[in-house]
Amino acid sequence: MATHPGDRARRWWAWAALLCAVAAAVVPILAAGFVGAVALLAACAGSLVITVAALYSFLRHTGVLRWLSLAVAILAPILVAIWFVREHLLWVVLVAGALALAALAAARTALRRSAAETAMPEYSVAPPRRPFLIMNPRSGGGKVAEFDLVRKAEELGATVALLDGPDLIDVTALAEQAVADGADLLGVAGGDGTQALVAAVAAAHDLPFLVISAGTRNHFAMDLGLDRADPARSLDALRDGVELRVDLGTVNDRPFVNNASFGVYAEIVRSPEYRDDKAATVLALLPDLLAGHRGPTLIGRIGDTVVPGPQAILVSNNPYDTNDLAGLNRRARLDRGALGAVTLSVSNTREAVALLRRTRLRGLSQQLPVEVIIEADTEEIPAGVDGESMLLRTPVRCTIRPGDLRVRVPRTRPGVRPPAVAVDWVHLWRIVRG
Template identity: 65%
Template sequence: MMASDDRSAVPVAAHTATGARRWWARAAFALAILAAVVPLVFAGLLSTVGLLLVGVGGVVVTVAALYWFLASRGVVRWVSLPIAVLTPIVVLILFIRADLLAVVVASVVLMFLSVLCARAALRGRPSDTAVREVPAPPVRHPVLIMNPHSGGGKVAKFDLQRKAEELGAEVVLLEGPGTFDVTDEARQAVQRGADLLGVAGGDGTQALVAAVAAENDLPFLVISAGTRNHFAMDLGLDRTDPSRCLDALRDGVEVTVDLGRINGRPFVNNASFGVYAEVVRSPAYRDDKAGTVLQMLPDLLAGRAGAPLVTQIGDITVRNPQAVLVSNNPYGTSDLAGLNRRDRLDRGVLGAVTVSVASARQAIGLLRRANVRGLTQHTTTEVIVDSDTPQTPVGVDGESLLLPTPVRCTIDAGALRVRVPRDRPGVRPAAPTVDWVRLRELAWHRQAG
């Protein structure tokens, strides 16, 4: 009898969730309509049209000026910068002088609330982003490799070595004379009988040790002691206190995730080609990041520097993109270029984003997400990036490399067993793209009972 009650609760819960999403969708439409009505009521039709023209024109001029600032040198660059800065100020002054600032602010706030409601309606169920957990078997000889210089010295700041050793782990510190081969250190640990490998360091170091763990079917422990810790974030780990990652040694669960491969080399986050890879490859970048970017971007955007790329994404060919990003599982698509966060790391596919902005018009087109040539987003199991040079610059998990051309990216599905704490912050789902057609169907479509 109780089992029957439990089964009947499932469709009731699903119906309640669908009903809540329907009302979020209806609220989104109501707020969007209000955002359009407020200017009409308080400013009139002509003033509303003027508001729209001034607002859209200001955005277009600002984006175009920013593009010219990045893509030009000399007089054009330094004339474009004040235009980009002053245009929003001029638009604001025009709204104030027309006594329409309050109307604009009210309309913008209503539209912002509409988007929030739309995303609440379109957000998937928690089960859509939850990676399957399994009980973690006990370990006898965990080995943790720690880079004391990573993340500005987080290993010492959070006393990670002592805390790990108190939990029974062997700690290998990457310091002292000589050059350390992280992969070799991990393989030596396996030979010493390690039954778990872990890393306190950046994402590039994480990937190298993760590959050794995957090769030997050993669980892998991520300690968020790097600078940005993107892999840790997408695993739902605590990035503010890396010592909490060590809780996985005493109360952990296992999740199975994918590994990206680029010419056979592992990556946990992404591999980038084009503008970013060329800039970070420059010897001057480390000492003067902003100056190097401004110096190199005009030639890179115009195609006068760097080899032209041809990107094969499954059956799709993209020629001469300025930037290509291939990720271990796709990023969210709620922002301009899809570089958000990854809800899942176990879908068995690569995410591929290409960007082409060879003119101010294309840069403006990216805002509308209507420029197919300017921005493409795909999921696939293989990406091949070719050029007419024997080697291609690539940024792999933040590290600058030169790899033999053509460069082949693949996905190693389910390759890595990751041990994570049972109690952890969890993955915050990426905000969904606001699709008004889908939202309309959700708001008013009624399924037959």
């Protein structure tokens, strides 16, 4: 049987990864001897543990102790580097580090699948005849006006409704009325919370849904591969678009396209100061929240697993690329039919250091259930749903609706790329063996 050229290339990359990894381990031993290599490893590991513990202390405490912790986190690696220089071992660390990075890069290349294998299936569709778009002129600091989205959408045959009145507008009712009037596509230029409400209406009527990347953070648009720098390019889907079948998350029957957060992160989002200065709000509230002085006690039931007393739970519509408490990373696919459930359980510095081991029920862990139930010792708990703060009755039930949403996107999207690759050395060895 002939070997595929792509398989041969993967085998060469796998060989390169293994050889670089072996070299990274051998170089310190040849240069410094076995005892010296052990000392190098201990120094690096000790510096990493101290830095992690100090950073956790920085997040947890206030006042002088906070800034002392930050100083320790900065000084620990610097002092280790100075020791390496004095012992004439810095070159060994740099060479070994470069070989380790080369091994990781080669391993990721060997394990990376093609874009065709990882991308969501696309379906060819005809352009809509009566598209209806809802635009929030305040979203994203005024991107609707900045990019002239109303005029450009109307030129493509869309009816546009602006959320610019002084009174609160029921977005769901507005979308339902558009469907009753004959709209054959619904779209939103606004934040992810507004996107989710209109997406639920589109899913209920089996209509295509258009995402226009005019929000502040645009997580949903990012995961769809849309151009977040120029939201007008999202309108290309009205004339040359394809459809993706995307899952839709629900929390107590309310839809969400990104995530629902509980505990520490939900308390932070709930703060009135959060939208004006996110970083300062996080630093101000995190010490009290991690110390357990605020917020209800949670119990997470994630599939068959029970996580007692986590400080935070993040439930996402499909998993993020990495364990990500804040939901800042990408989701390579939105059609896996599973929630991403990330929990954080840290009560002291020892457990903060244990995050490095990615233990199953303590520290930071991620699982892929189809249902997550959050219980609490209160009748209501704060939640952040697609960045919007709200109170939800307990127990809170999060579910996934596979393939419920028909998302219309431009045929050409600049943000489509293969997902992050986890390095699996066992799989790499199998590639080497053919």
